[in-house]
Amino acid sequence: MSDTGRRSRILQAATDRGILHPERAPLAAFVDWERVTLNVEHLMHAFPADLSTLHAFAVKANSLVPVLARLRELGMGAEVASDGELTAALQAGFTPERIVFDSPAKSWQELRRALELGVSLNIDNFQELERVRQIVKERPSTSEIGIRLNPQVGTGDIAAMSTAGVHSKFGIPLEDPGMRERLIEAYLAHPWLRRAHTHVGSQGCPLPLIGQGVNELVRFADEVNTRAGFAQIQTLDIGGGLPVDFKTDAPLSAFDEYVAVLGEGAPRLFSGDYAIVTEFGRSILAKQGFIAAYVEYTKQVGGRDIAITHAGAQIATRTIFMPVAWPLRIEAFSQSGDAKSLEHTVVQDVAGPCCFAGDLVARGRELPALVPGDIVALLDTGAYYASNPFAYNSLPVPGVYGVSMTANAAPEFSVMREAQLEPYLEATAE
Numbered sequence: 001m002s003d004t005g006r007r008s009r010i011l012q013a014a015t016d017r018g019i020l021h022p023e024r025a026p027l028a029a030f031v032d033w034e035r036v037t038l039n040v041e042h043l044m045h046a047f048p049a050d051l052s053t054l055h056a057f058a059v060k061a062n063s064l065v066p067v068l069a070r071l072r073e074l075g076m077g078a079e080v081a082s083d084g085e086l087t088a089a090l091q092a093g094f095t096p097e098r099i100v101f102d103s104p105a106k107s108w109q110e111l112r113r114a115l116e117l118g119v120s121l122n123i124d125n126f127q128e129l130e131r132v133r134q135i136v137k138e139r140p141s142t143s144e145i146g147i148r149l150n151p152q153v154g155t156g157d158i159a160a161m162s163t164a165g166v167h168s169k170f171g172i173p174l175e176d177p178g179m180r181e182r183l184i185e186a187y188l189a190h191p192w193l194r195r196a197h198t199h200v201g202s203q204g205c206p207l208p209l210i211g212q213g214v215n216e217l218v219r220f221a222d223e224v225n226t227r228a229g230f231a232q233i234q235t236l237d238i239g240g241g242l243p244v245d246f247k248t249d250a251p252l253s254a255f256d257e258y259v260a261v262l263g264e265g266a267p268r269l270f271s272g273d274y275a276i277v278t279e280f281g282r283s284i285l286a287k288q289g290f291i292a293a294y295v296e297y298t299k300q301v302g303g304r305d306i307a308i309t310h311a312g313a314q315i316a317t318r319t320i321f322m323p324v325a326w327p328l329r330i331e332a333f334s335q336s337g338d339a340k341s342l343e344h345t346v347v348q349d350v351a352g353p354c355c356f357a358g359d360l361v362a363r364g365r366e367l368p369a370l371v372p373g374d375i376v377a378l379l380d381t382g383a384y385y386a387s388n389p390f391a392y393n394s395l396p397v398p399g400v401y402g403v404s405m406t407a408n409a410a411p412e413f414s415v416m417r418e419a420q421l422e423p424y425l426e427a428t429a430e
C-alpha cells in the first residue's frame with residue numbers, strides 16, 4: 001500500500017467513526033504507531049550495540065502523555081525543558097534516571113525538584129552551576145549532572161533553529177576568550193560534574209556540522225579527563241537535531257547516516273570510553289503523523305483560488321509565520337477519505353480559519369481542485385504541530401489519535417488527546 005493509500009485508509013475509518021466530522025471535529029491529528037515503532041527500532045539499531053546508550057525523546061516535539069508512554073514502552077528516555085514537561089514525563093512513567101532536564105532558564109524550584117528526584121541535569125551557564133553547587137552541598141543528589149557546551153561551529157539553514165553559532169543563547173561558548181579554560185577548571189573543581197552536553201541545532205543543520213559540534217564535545221571531555229587524571233566525564237549527551245525530509249514519503253529517519261557521519265567526524269565518541277545520550281524529537285515523530293482538516297469553503301479572489309480549511313496557525317504555527325523555512329506537503333481527499341485524482345489540478349492557496357491574512361498553510365500549490373467538504377492532509381506533522389497548539393481566535397484544541405493497523409489493514413484508533421468541545425475562555429465574566 002502506498003503511503004497515500006495508508007493515509008486514505010486512516011481517513012476513511014476516521015470519517016466513518018466520526019473522529020473527523022464536518023461539524024463536531026473538522027480538524028484532527030493522527031500518529032501512526034506502526035511507523036513510529038519501526039523508526040525507533042531503526043534508531044536503536046543504528047548505534048553500536050556494545051555502547052551504553054539512552055535515546056531520550058525531546059518532549060517538546062510532542063508532549064502528550066500517552067504519546068510519551070508509548071515511546072517509553074519502545075525503550076526511549078525523555079528530554080525535558082520545563083517543569084511542565086518534567087511532569088508529563090513522570091506521568092508517562094519514565095523513571096527519573098531516564099529523564100534529562102535541559103533548559104536555559106531553570107528556576108531554583110525547578111533545580112531543587114530535579115535534583116531531589118534524581119533527574120539528569122545539563123547546566124546551561126556558570127550562574128546556574130553556582131545554584132546547583134549550593135543545592136547539592138546542602139543535600140547530595142543522585143542526579144547525573146553535566147554542562148551544556150556551545151561548540152560555536154556555525155549555524156544551519158534556519159537561524160531560529162541553530163544553537164551552535166557564535167552568539168547562540170544556549171550553553172557555555174567554548175571558543176570565547178578564556179572560556180574553555182574556565183570551563184575545564186569548573187569541571188576539575190566539581191568532580192560531581194560527570195557529563196557534558198551539546199545540541200548543535202534542529203532542522204536545517206547539515207549532518208557534518210552536527211558531527212563537528214559533537215567532535216568538539218568529545219575533544220573537550222577527553223581534555224577534562226586527561227587533566228583530572230581519571231575518567232571524570234563518563235557520559236556524553238550529543239543532543240538531537242537530525243533533520244527530516246519534508247519533501248517526500250520517507251518513513252524512516254536517516255539515523256544510520258547520522259551515525260556514519262559521527263563515526264567519521266567524531267570517532268572517539270564510539271571508543272567505549274563514554275556512555276551516550278541522544279535527544280531526538282522531530283526525527284522520531286514528524287513523518288509518522290499527519291493532520292486532517294475539512295475544507296469549509298472555496299473562493300476566487302483577484303484570480304486566486306483559495307480553499308478555506310480548519311487547519312491554520314492554531315496547529316501549524318511555524319509554517320504560517322515562517323512559510324519559507326517550514327513548507328508542508330498537502331494532500332487532497334474526498335469527504336469520505338478517498339485520495340482525489342491528480343488528473344485535474346488547480347494552483348491554489350490553502351488557508352486556515354484564523355482571522356489574519358497570512359494564515360495560509362500553502363501558497364500557489366498545485367492540488368486537485370478542492371471543493372467544500374473535501375479533506376486536506378498536512379503531512380509530516382507528527383512533531384511540533386498539533387501537539388502544541390496556539391490559542392489564537394480561541395479555536396478549540398483538536399483531538400490527536402494514535403493509529404494501529406490490524407492484520408487486515410483496518411485502522412484502530414486510541415485517544416492521545418481528547419478533542420476540545422467547549423470553547424476556551426480567557427476569563428469568565430461576572
Ligand SMILES: *Cc1c(COP(=O)(O)O)cnc(C)c1O
Binds near residue numbers: 201
Ligand atoms: C529541541 C531540542 C532537541 C530536539 O531537537 P529535534 O530537532 O526535535 O531533534 C534536543 N535537545 C535540545 C536541547 C533541544 O532544545
